Amino acid sequence: MNDVSISLLLAVAATFFVAGIVKGITGMGLPTVAMGILGGLLSPVTAASLLIIPSFTTNVWQLIAGPNLVAVVRRLWPMLAGVFVGTLASTSVLTGGETRLSTVFLGLALTAYAIYTLSAKPYHIDQTHECWLSPMIGLATGLIAGATGVFVIPAVPYVQALGFERDALVQALGLSFTISTIALAVGLALQDAFQLDGVALSSLAVLPALIGMWAGQYMRKAVSPATFKRCFLIALALLGMEMLLRGV
Template sequence: MTSFAIARFAAITLTFLIAGTVKGVTGMGLPTVAMGVLGTLMLPAEAASLLILPSFVTNVWQLVAGPRLGALLRRFWLMMAGIVIGTVAAASFIAGSGGVWAVTGLGAALTLYAASGLLSWHFSVAPRHERHLSPVIGVVTGLVTGGTGVFVVPAVPYLQALDLKKEDLVQALGLSFTVSTVALAIGLARENAFALNNIASSLFAVIPALLGMWIGQRIRGRISPTTFRRWFFICMLALGLQLLLRRFI
């Protein structure tokens, strides 16, 4: 194994260990951290291919742990359909046609997400608007996912705006992230950017991701969630700005 291969192996392992730890503490953030860090080391399409299986496994874990999967599926199926449509439609951008602009888009998505977290942006969506907004939010989330590999914008702020119970919110996030992961895999495969030879690397990344989740769950009660989230968003802001400005400096 060459020194480059060893360094790449170590970088992937450490990235998914950290990303899994963040998810273990906060219940989210694995794809965001993985794309943010790996996006500085490789093309977004390659980073997105690596995160497919770790994201799928950890999000299914989060999804099935809740008690109301059927009810949430009935409530958010239009949003999930929109995510699939938008992601598959936009996957060609991250897979190659977007070129360096995919990196810029990734930086913009991370920067916006971090800023919203640091500024504690919060809004409410009235129940009467949900049926009309959900498919739109789904499509936009899918377009961002297909273009950058980041699943969180605007799905996370939208689901938080619905004032769901804590358990329902966590499970709804798991549902959204799981659908986004599957849709991204379909979109990348459709563009020949995710093939059998990507599966081995992605499968390996599951191990540090799960270990990180276990570590994160162990330390969750020992640190202040508010402090942890603040530093998480600061790190995401730094990564996002670095990627966003890379094209211009």
């Protein structure tokens, strides 16, 4: 990423603007969209490096806006610890130089997330099972995040099934994404894959991401979030399948 062209800058800005719109409308999806689009233009490890700062910034914004951070942390810390451990354990897959393998994993993760979210029925997890489920879910999410840069499966369906009120759910997802982003940044740094030029370009992506979020929040009044999310997930599944086939 030493030679940053105008076309790359425009592609990154457009990607994070679109990803911000998705997050503004649905409350999630910025890293997923960014990895899905940039993963088709750049190597997955480069795409993952670019999403670190915009993802961290937008998720912290989402995190601090919630009603009770202490209560959410107290409930989710076993899952978050598992996310951190799993991410550090698998980041070498993303940074290993085998772009075909990481592209296959990324395509598989995007496709699985989209198809599951489109087809799964809402369910509820009894709080008595959280003591053993949370670390397992966190570890699985971390292993997938470290290998693909996508940290939604299985953490998002799991957190959605815990019975949080709406505002607390948004805060819980923001906390999960924030810890996942930090873990991914640490994993990339330990593998010498998060470099200064990537930090600069990642920082520049914050503004279009925030503008996109604002635009998405405005569009939410005119567009049905459920309809938009369905169309977004279908497009994401098609994108994931294309990456999967390309990698294979």
